[in-house]
Amino acid sequence: MENIDWGSLPFGYLKTDFNVRSVYKNGKWSKLEVSSSEYIDIHIAATGLHYGQEAFEGLKAYMGKDGKIRLFRWEENAKRMLGSAEGVKMAQVSAEMFREALLKVIQLNKKFVPPYGSGATLYIRPLLYGSGAEVGVKPASEYTFIVFVTPVGPYFKDGVKPVNMMICRDFDRAAPLGTGIYKVGGNYAASMRAIMAAHTAGYSNTIFLDAKEKKYIDECGPANFFGIKNNTYVTPKSESILNSITNMSLIEIAQSLGMKTERRQVSVEELGTFEETGACGTAAVISPIAKIVDPEKNKIYEYCKDGKPGAETMKLYKKLTAIQCGDEPDTFGWITIVE
């Protein structure tokens, strides 16, 4: 696409040519349909609109130096969407249907896959929602599954430039036995007040603490948290965070690079002991954290004092992104080539 400036794309929506859709009615999914419309016709009483009966996913397609388009661990996104569907009692999208939709929507929008080395990628957004009408609070009997794509630049401005984060004690994103482990819209609605408070105060995003005790780190806005110290990659274990596929992958990469890894509760005080910290996710990739501010406790935790990302963080970043775009062999078996 000669008129897209790939290098300066924001993480935002850009119209592409096609999306794919399927409707679940009378107990079965329709054949996948291709649409060129960016709009949906939706019932005014759809449960997705009123009661947040919806879930979504986020993954990326990467253009390699060899001109091949790569998908990263789509099976994990398919699995997570099955979990989210069960979490808010929706019809299930099988891994096979998920795969078919991904491959089709990418093939149809090939020209929107950003070139190798541009820093941009094709973001893929599967969406599932209750499209059947109900007024009482109960699961719909009809569902719609849509997958659209859009080329995106980095989620946090300036790519791997370290960002500042603010700890939020005023608002919770998810309760311990709530829906925090699912990728459902309600969690993101619940996170808006904290994100806006962080933005208004001049921070990139917010760090949520566990809702029950406010003692432990949960996650960083739409990304998981990790800290590194003594050659160990540490990341929170919590019942209210999304199980990040990027984080799962970084744990394996860290081990392959000879680091130890720990998935356990991480107390707020422990922030003072890390050599490096970061946020990780599909959109965020790895965003190194320069500073974490805890306004209520009058505390500031600082990393990368020279303004540069830490060496261990960069090692992980380089390995992950090299696998994703095919610069390094896929020794973990994470890549699917889109033919």
Ligand code: PLP
């Ligand atoms: N946490 C939240 C709340 C998210 O929305 C995301 C994004 O999907 C992540 C973490 C990172 O997950 P993943 O690495 O699977 O994209």
Ligand code: COI
């Ligand atoms: C992702 O990392 O893929 C996300 O979905 C994060 C956010 C844009 C919701």
